[in-house]
Amino acid sequence: MNKHPKRIAAMFAVIIAAAIVYVTPALAQNIGKTIDVVYRDIKIYIDGNLIVPQDATGKIVEPFIYNGTTYLPLRAVGEALGKPVQWDGASNSVFIGETLSQEVTDITVGSAQELVAALGSNRRILLKEGVYNLTAVDPAVINDTSVSYQEIYDGPELLLDGIHNLTIQGAADNKSEIVIDPRYAFVMNFKNCSDINISDVKAGHTEGGYCLGGVFSFENSSGIQIDDAQMYGCGTIGLNLLRATDIKVTNSSIYDCSYGIMTVDYSANVSFDNCVFRDNRGFTMVIVGHTSGFSVENCQFLRNEADYTDDPMFSISQSENVSVKNTEFADNRAYKLIGEDDITFDASNTFENNSFDNAG
Numbered sequence: 001m002n003k004h005p006k007r008i009a010a011m012f013a014v015i016i017a018a019a020i021v022y023v024t025p026a027l028a029q030n031i032g033k034t035i036d037v038v039y040r041d042i043k044i045y046i047d048g049n050l051i052v053p054q055d056a057t058g059k060i061v062e063p064f065i066y067n068g069t070t071y072l073p074l075r076a077v078g079e080a081l082g083k084p085v086q087w088d089g090a091s092n093s094v095f096i097g098e099t100l101s102q103e104v105t106d107i108t109v110g111s112a113q114e115l116v117a118a119l120g121s122n123r124r125i126l127l128k129e130g131v132y133n134l135t136a137v138d139p140a141v142i143n144d145t146s147v148s149y150q151e152i153y154d155g156p157e158l159l160l161d162g163i164h165n166l167t168i169q170g171a172a173d174n175k176s177e178i179v180i181d182p183r184y185a186f187v188m189n190f191k192n193c194s195d196i197n198i199s200d201v202k203a204g205h206t207e208g209g210y211c212l213g214g215v216f217s218f219e220n221s222s223g224i225q226i227d228d229a230q231m232y233g234c235g236t237i238g239l240n241l242l243r244a245t246d247i248k249v250t251n252s253s254i255y256d257c258s259y260g261i262m263t264v265d266y267s268a269n270v271s272f273d274n275c276v277f278r279d280n281r282g283f284t285m286v287i288v289g290h291t292s293g294f295s296v297e298n299c300q301f302l303r304n305e306a307d308y309t310d311d312p313m314f315s316i317s318q319s320e321n322v323s324v325k326n327t328e329f330a331d332n333r334a335y336k337l338i339g340e341d342d343i344t345f346d347a348s349n350t351f352e353n354n355s356f357d358n359a360g
Contacts, residue, residue, distance in 0.1 A: 035066055036066075037064040037071075038064060039062055039064050041062075042062070044072065044077065052076075053072070053076030054073075055073065074094060103122055104122050106123075107123060107126070110127075110128040112133050112134055115134075116142060117141040117143055118143075119144060120146065120166070121144075121163050121165055122166075123165075123166050127171060127176035127178075129171045129175040130177070132177065133181070133206070134178065134179070134188075135155060135156060135179075135181040135182065146160060148161070150189075152185050153182070153212070154182045155181055155182030156185070157213070158188055160190050160191070161190075161191045161192055162193065163190065163196065164193065164194050165194070168198050169198075169200055170200035171200060173200075174200060176201055177202040178202070179206050180205060180213075183213060183234055184212045186213050186215065186216065186217040187213075190216070190218045190219070191220055192219075192221065194221060196218075196221065196225070197224075198216070198226045198229055199227040199228050199229065200229070202232070203229065203232070204230075204231065204232035204234075207234065213236065214239065215232070215238050215239065216238070216240070217239075218239075218242070219243060220242070220243045224248070226247075226248070227249075229249075229252040230253050231252065231254045232254070232255050233257040233258050233280075236257060237259055238254030238257050238280075241262070241264045242266060243265075243266045245267060247267070247270040249273070250272075250273045251274050252272075254275070254276075254277050254280065255277070255280060257281075258280075258282050260285045261286050261304070262287070264286075265287075265289045265290055265291065266290045267294075268292045269293045270291065271295045272297070274299065275296075276300045278302040278303055278304065279303050279304065280304045281307060282308070283306060283308055283311050284311045284312055284313070284314070284315045284334075285301075285306055288314070288317070289316075290317070291319040291320075292319065293320075294319065294322045295321075295323050295324075296325070297323075297327065298325075298327065299328075302328075302330050302332070303330075303331045304332045304333070305332070305333040307333060312334055312335055312336045312339040313332060313336075313356065314337065315340065316338065316339065320342070322344065323343065324344070324345050324346075324349060325348050329350065329354050331353050332354045332356070333355045334354075334355060334356050337356040
């Protein structure tokens with residue numbers, strides 16, 4: 001047992017404040033940028049003892065300075081403090097000390113109360129057929145500190161903060177529907193979560209109209225998979241992704257949203273395959289900013305209307321590796337298809353009866 005837990009905690013706080021990072025070759029390649037760093041024979045002392053940082057193979061790893069910030073090898077410093085450091089390439093996660101448990105508990109639920117009570121890490125929640133109104137749930141049923149209700153403008157919003165390894169699976173043919181009443185709330189709001197799987201679920205708001213809440217929001221989260229899901233309005237958008245990585249949406253649809261289809265910002269590795277985006281209205285349909293790796297393939301954009309002046313279908317800013325392939329655009333209305341040229345439309349896309357010129 002370590003005799004100096006406070007000292008170690010303080011040391012880790014200093015290290016984190018000094019912006020220690022772990023960059024894998026795959027991530028560096030995805031970022032696609034070259035940076036100039038400064039090596040100054042930086043030495044690391046812990047409690048007055050000099051340590052020689054090494055990687056997992058024993059090779060010496062030298063700290064460096066970039067843009068005035070000192071970057072230290074996380075593994076070497078962590079292990080010098082008595083905390084093993086592990087890298088999980090599947091989830092792009094660094095573990096200091098104990099790793100997250102992967103043992104999954106299966107729970108079958110048939111009501112909104114049972115669903116909320118079952119939420120937590122390492123769970124596979126199976127939804128029976130029916131409608132699950134999350135607004136009608138008494139918060140007293142919550143069994144996990146990572147689950148809570150937060151009050152927004154017109155009612156409570158379910159917040160999942162710090163959940164890991166959670167599957168929410170509905171009955172076949174989207175006969176499990178998750179709804180909420182407040183139009184300013186997201187149906188489910190995920191923050192600081194990882195390895196989240198949502199499948200065979202229909203989700204949206206109980207009433208139509210304009211609002212500020214969408215269907216699913218993921219912030220500071222990674223390893224998200226959505227399959228065979230229907231996300232509908234009146235939610236402003238179907239998906240909100242902020243600082244989210246490794247997002248895969250397949251065989252799903254986003255429709256009848258009042259402000260657009262999705263917003264993606266400061267994210268990486270976001271893909272949509274075999275999805276339908278239809279009958280959405282409002283402002284720019286797809287907004288992507290500060291993102292590396294965003295792809296749409298084998299999808300359909302049908303009858304969407306960006307009906308405000310000068311609003312394009314796609315707005316791409318300060319992003320790279322953004323592409324649309326083998327996708328159908330039919331009966332859409334917008335000022336133009338793209339607001340910037342930072343996106344690749346190849347000849348595999350088809351365009352019919354849109355108000356904008358095709359980009360083929």
